[in-house]
Amino acid sequence: xxxxxxxxxxxxxxHVAAHKAAMNNDVLGDxxxxxxxxxxxxxxxxxxxxxxxxxxxxxxxxxxxxxALDIPATVALIQETHSEIVINLGSAxxxxxxxxxxxxxxxxxxxxAIHEDPDKVCETPPWYAxxxxxxxxxxxxxxxxxxxxxxxxxxxxxxxxALAAKRYFDKIETIDILDVNAGSHxxxxxxxxxxxxxxxxxxxxxxxxxxxxxxxPTHSVKRMYDFPVVGSCPVYLNGxxxxxxLSKNIDADSIRFWxxxxxxxxxxxxxxxxxGFLSHLPVTLTxxxxxxxxxxxxxxxxxxxxxxxxxxxxxxxxxxxxxWKDGQRREVFIYQVSDHHACYEEVxxxxxxxxxxxxxxxAAMLVADGTWDAKTMVNVExxxxxxxxxxxxRIGLPTEIKEIEPCSAATFDGTVRDLxxxxxxxxATVTVSAANPMIAVAxxxx
Amino acid sequence: xxxxxxxxxxxxxxHVAAHKAAMNNDVLGDxxxxxxxxxxxxxxxxxxxxxxxxxxxxxxxxxxxxxALDIPATVALIQETHSEIVINLGSAxxxxxxxxxxxxxxxxxxxxAIHEDPDKVCETPPWYAxxxxxxxxxxxxxxxxxxxxxxxxxxxxxxxxALAAKRYFDKIETIDILDVNAGSHxxxxxxxxxxxxxxxxxxxxxxxxxxxxxxxPTHSVKRMYDFPVVGSCPVYLNGxxxxxxLSKNIDADSIRFWxxxxxxxxxxxxxxxxxGFLSHLPVTLTxxxxxxxxxxxxxxxxxxxxxxxxxxxxxxxxxxxxxWKDGQRREVFIYQVSDHHACYEEVxxxxxxxxxxxxxxxAAMLVADGTWDAKTMVNVExxxxxxxxxxxxRIGLPTEIKEIEPCSAATFDGTVRDLxxxxxxxxATVTVSAANPMIAVAxxxx
Numbered sequence: 001x002x003x004x005x006x007x008x009x010x011x012x013x014x015h016v017a018a019h020k021a022a023m024n025n026d027v028l029g030d031x032x033x034x035x036x037x038x039x040x041x042x043x044x045x046x047x048x049x050x051x052x053x054x055x056x057x058x059x060x061x062x063x064x065x066x067x068a069l070d071i072p073a074t075v076a077l078i079q080e081t082h083s084e085i086v087i088n089l090g091s092a093x094x095x096x097x098x099x100x101x102x103x104x105x106x107x108x109x110x111x112x113a114i115h116e117d118p119d120k121v122c123e124t125p126p127w128y129a130x131x132x133x134x135x136x137x138x139x140x141x142x143x144x145x146x147x148x149x150x151x152x153x154x155x156x157x158x159x160x161x162a163l164a165a166k167r168y169f170d171k172i173e174t175i176d177i178l179d180v181n182a183g184s185h186x187x188x189x190x191x192x193x194x195x196x197x198x199x200x201x202x203x204x205x206x207x208x209x210x211x212x213x214x215x216x217p218t219h220s221v222k223r224m225y226d227f228p229v230v231g232s233c234p235v236y237l238n239g240x241x242x243x244x245x246l247s248k249n250i251d252a253d254s255i256r257f258w259x260x261x262x263x264x265x266x267x268x269x270x271x272x273x274x275x276g277f278l279s280h281l282p283v284t285l286t287x288x289x290x291x292x293x294x295x296x297x298x299x300x301x302x303x304x305x306x307x308x309x310x311x312x313x314x315x316x317x318x319x320x321x322x323x324w325k326d327g328q329r330r331e332v333f334i335y336q337v338s339d340h341h342a343c344y345e346e347v348x349x350x351x352x353x354x355x356x357x358x359x360x361x362x363a364a365m366l367v368a369d370g371t372w373d374a375k376t377m378v379n380v381e382x383x384x385x386x387x388x389x390x391x392x393x394r395i396g397l398p399t400e401i402k403e404i405e406p407c408s409a410a411t412f413d414g415t416v417r418d419l420x421x422x423x424x425x426x427x428a429t430v431t432v433s434a435a436n437p438m439i440a441v442a443x444x445x446x
Numbered sequence: 447x448x449x450x451x452x453x454x455x456x457x458x459x460x461h462v463a464a465h466k467a468a469m470n471n472d473v474l475g476d477x478x479x480x481x482x483x484x485x486x487x488x489x490x491x492x493x494x495x496x497x498x499x500x501x502x503x504x505x506x507x508x509x510x511x512x513x514a515l516d517i518p519a520t521v522a523l524i525q526e527t528h529s530e531i532v533i534n535l536g537s538a539x540x541x542x543x544x545x546x547x548x549x550x551x552x553x554x555x556x557x558x559a560i561h562e563d564p565d566k567v568c569e570t571p572p573w574y575a576x577x578x579x580x581x582x583x584x585x586x587x588x589x590x591x592x593x594x595x596x597x598x599x600x601x602x603x604x605x606x607x608a609l610a611a612k613r614y615f616d617k618i619e620t621i622d623i624l625d626v627n628a629g630s631h632x633x634x635x636x637x638x639x640x641x642x643x644x645x646x647x648x649x650x651x652x653x654x655x656x657x658x659x660x661x662x663p664t665h666s667v668k669r670m671y672d673f674p675v676v677g678s679c680p681v682y683l684n685g686x687x688x689x690x691x692l693s694k695n696i697d698a699d700s701i702r703f704w705x706x707x708x709x710x711x712x713x714x715x716x717x718x719x720x721x722g723f724l725s726h727l728p729v730t731l732t733x734x735x736x737x738x739x740x741x742x743x744x745x746x747x748x749x750x751x752x753x754x755x756x757x758x759x760x761x762x763x764x765x766x767x768x769x770w771k772d773g774q775r776r777e778v779f780i781y782q783v784s785d786h787h788a789c790y791e792e793v794x795x796x797x798x799x800x801x802x803x804x805x806x807x808x809a810a811m812l813v814a815d816g817t818w819d820a821k822t823m824v825n826v827e828x829x830x831x832x833x834x835x836x837x838x839x840r841i842g843l844p845t846e847i848k849e850i851e852p853c854s855a856a857t858f859d860g861t862v863r864d865l866x867x868x869x870x871x872x873x874a875t876v877t878v879s880a881a882n883p884m885i886a887v888a889x890x891x892x
Binding site for chain 1: 634635713714717718720721722723729730731732733735737738739741742743744745746747
C-alpha cells in the first residue's frame with residue numbers, strides 16, 4: 001500500500017489528473033501539485049474546489065513551486081510531502097531528472113511520454129532504450145516501481161495489446177493503433193497539447209513492420225477508416241512512443257500507429273514544416289537574435305489550455321488487432337470514445353487532455369492498493385491489463401470491444417506498400433523544398 | 447548637368463541599378479555603391495567587372511561602407527564622393543534619413559518606394575503625406591530635385607498614367623495597374639524582394655475608387671486577365687505605393703492596383719498570415735526572448751538574391767486605362783514584359799529586381815542631362831513621361847501599347863462590387879481566426 005501523490009506539471013493533462021486524483025483521494029491520500037509556475041498549480045486547485053471534487057476532505061490538496069530539472073529539489077519535495085507515488089506530467093524533457101529523484105527516494109514513478117532531449121528528435125529506435133531502460137536495473141535493485149507511458153497512447157493502448165494477447169488471440173499477426181480526434185476547437189489551427197512536443201512527433205515516421213523498424217516520410221501513407229461514433233476519418237501512418245516498447249514486449253509481426261488529420265491540418269502543417277518553422281534548431285535573425293522557429297510557432301498558436309470551453313465532438317482511440325483464436329482468423333477493435341464537451345462539463349478540460357490525464361491516475365490507484373507492484377521498471381503492457389481497464393471503465397474512460405468480420409469491408413487495411421505506390425494512391429504528393437530539404441507532403445492538385 | 451552617382455543599398459534592385467549605371471557612366475560619371483555591408487557592394491562590382499559593363503573606364507566605380515540612418519555620415523559621403531545624384535535603393539526604413547542628407551547637401555534624390563516606419567503598417571492614406579510631402583517645401587527652397595517612387599511600380603506605371611493623359615485620352619475614367627509575375631523560381635515559396643517589406647504590402651488594401659480611399663481585406667477581390675505573352679492569370683486587388691500620389695496628380699475616377707498570385711502563393715501566405723507570422727509586432731517566447739515573427743519568416747525564406755540563376759518565365763506590368771478620346775470610348779493597355787532568364791544573362795539578376803532597378807537609372811540619366819530638372823520634390827507622373835519611356839526602351843525595358851475594343855471580352859473588369867458579393871463570386875472565403883483576429887482569406891472548399 002502506497003499513500004500520498006506528488007503530481008509534477010500543471011498543464012492540461014496534469015489538470016485532469018489532479019481532478020481525478022482528488023476524486024479518488026480516499027485511495028491516494030494527500031495530493032501535492034508542483035510545477036515551475038505556482039499560480040498554474042493554484043488554478044488547478046481552484047478548479048477542483050469549484051467542482052467540489054475533493055472526495056475525502058480530511059486529505060490535503062496543495063501546491064508547491066518546483067524546478068523538476070533540479071534533482072535535489074525534487075528529492076526534498078518528495079520527502080517533505082511524504083509522497084510514495086510521483087505522477088510525472090511535466091514536459092518530456094524533465095523525465096529522467098524526476099525518475100532519478102524517485103530512484104533516490106525509493107518511491108513509485110509514473111509517466112505518460114518518452115523522455116526527450118531538447119536537442120534531438122526522432123532518435124534511433126527503440127526510443128525507450130536511449131534513456132529509460134538504461135535505468136531499469138537500478139529500479140530493480142531499489143525495488144522501485146516505475147511505470148512508463150501510462151497515458152492513453154502510450155498507456156491504455158498498450159493495455160489493449162496485453163488484453164488482446166491474454167483474452168482474444170492465440171496468435172497476433174498485426175496491431176494497428178488508431179488515434180482520431182474528430183472534435184472541433186473552432187480555431188483556424190491549434191495543437192491539443194504543447195506544440196513544441198506535438199510537432200516533434202511528426203519529423204519522421206518510425207514504424208514496426210514485419211518485426212523490423214521501417215522509416216517513412218511524415219504523412220506519406222494514408223488510410224480511411226469507419227470509426228464507431230465519429231464515422232469515416234482519414235488516418236496517416238505516424239511514429240509514436242508505444243511502438244518503442246510494444247515492439248519488444250508483444251509478439252506480433254507488425255505494430256503500427258495511425259493518427260487522424262483533416263485536410264486543413266495537413267495543409268497548415270505542410271506549409272509550416274516545409275518552410276522550416278517546425279525546426280528545433282536555431283536560426284539567426286537580421287537583429288542578431290538566435291531563435292528556435294518552433295518556439296515562435298508555440299508563441300503564436302493558441303494555448304492548448306484555452307481550447308477546452310468551446311471544444312465539441314468526440315475522440316476515438318483504439319487498437320485494430322488481427323490474428324487467430326482457436327484456429328480461426330479473428331479481428332477486433334478495442335477502443336474508447338470520449339466527448340470533448342462532456343469532459344469539459346466534468347473537469348473543465350478538453351477530451352485530449354482527459355484521455356491522457358485519467359489513465360496515470362488509474363495506474364496510481366493500482367500502485368496505491370498494491371495491485372500493480374512491479375518493484376522494477378515496466379511498460380504498461382507488461383502489467384495485468386484487466387484491473388487497469390476496469391478502473392478506467394469506472395472513472396471516465398469506458399472501453400468498448402467490437403468484433404469485425406475478417407477480410408470484410410469493415411476491416412482496417414494497415415498493409416503498408418512501397419512508398420511510390422502509397423504516394424500515387426494517396427491524395428498527397430511528396431515535394432522536397434530547397435529552402436528546407438526535409439521531405440514534405442503537399443496536397444496533390446486536383 | 448549633374449555628375450557622379452551615389453547608389454545606397456546593395457540588394458537585388460541596387461545590383462541591377464549599379465550594372466545599368468555602369469553601362470551608362472558616360473552620362474552619369476563616377477559611381478559609388480554604399481551599404482551597411484561593404485562586401486555586398488564589392489560583390490556587385492565584381493559582377494559588373496565580370497560582365498565588362500563599365501562603359502567609360504576613365505570613370506570610377508567603387509564601394510563604401512555606410513549606415514544610412516546616420517545623416518551626418520551620409521552627408522560626409524555625398525561630399526567626399528562629389529556625388530550630385532543619390533539613388534536610394536536601401537530599405538524603405540532609410541528613406542527620410544537619406545532625403546535629409548540630400549536636402550542638406552543640395553543634391554538630387556531618387557527613390558523607388560515610400561518611406562516606412564518599422565513600427566507602423568498601412569498607415570492613413572495618402573502615404574506620401576505622412577513623410578515625404580512634409581519635406582516638399584524644403585526641397586523647393588533649396589532647389590533640390592527629389593523624384594519619389596521611380597522604380598517600375600511605383601515609377602514607370604506612373605509615367606504610363608501621364609502618357610495616357612498626354613497622348614491617348616481627353617478624359618480618363620479608370621486606371622487599373624496590373625502586376626503579374628508569371629515566372630517560376632523553382633522553390634516551394636519565396637518572395638522576390640525583402641520579405642519584411644514585401645509582406646507589409648499585404649496587411650490590408652487601400653484603393654482609390656470613385657475619388658475616395660476604400661479599404662478592403664487582402665486577397666478579397668480577384669479577377670482574371672488575359673495578358674500579352676504570359677497569358678491568362680489571376681490578379682487580386684491590392685494596395686500599392688503609386689496610388690498614394692496618382693490619386694492626387696491624375697484626374698481619374700478610380701485608380702486601382704492588382705497583383706498576380708497563384709493559388710499556392712495565396713495558400714502559403716494565408717497560413718502564415720492567419721497564424722500571425724507576418725506580424726511586425728514582437729511576441730514573447732517561453733525563453734523570454736522578444737521576437738518579431740516577420741523577421742523569423744525572413745530568416746527562413748530563401749534570400750531573394752539567390753533566386754536569379756534558376757528563374758524562368760516572364761513578368762508583365764502595365765496599366766489598363768479606360769476613358770474617352772475625341773468623343774469615343776477608348777481602352778488601352780500600356781505594358782512591359784520582361785524575361786527572367788534574359789535579365790539573368792544580362793546582369794545576373796531576376797526580372798523583378800530588373801524591372802525595379804533599371805528605371806531609377808533612367809531617371810538619374812534624365813536628371814544628369816537636365817531633361818528632368820524639377821528643382822523640387824515630385825512624383826514621376828508630374829514629369830514628362832516621354833523621355834523616360836524612350837530611355838527605358840533603349841536600356842532594357844521597352845514599352846508596348848495595345849488598343850482594346852471597349853466593352854469587348856478582352857477588356858479588364860476592374861469594377862469592385864460590395865465585399866460580400868466579391869467573396870461569393872471569388873474562389874476564396876474570408877475567415878477570421880481567433881488566434882489572430884485579422885481577416886484572412888482561405889481557399890474556398892470545392
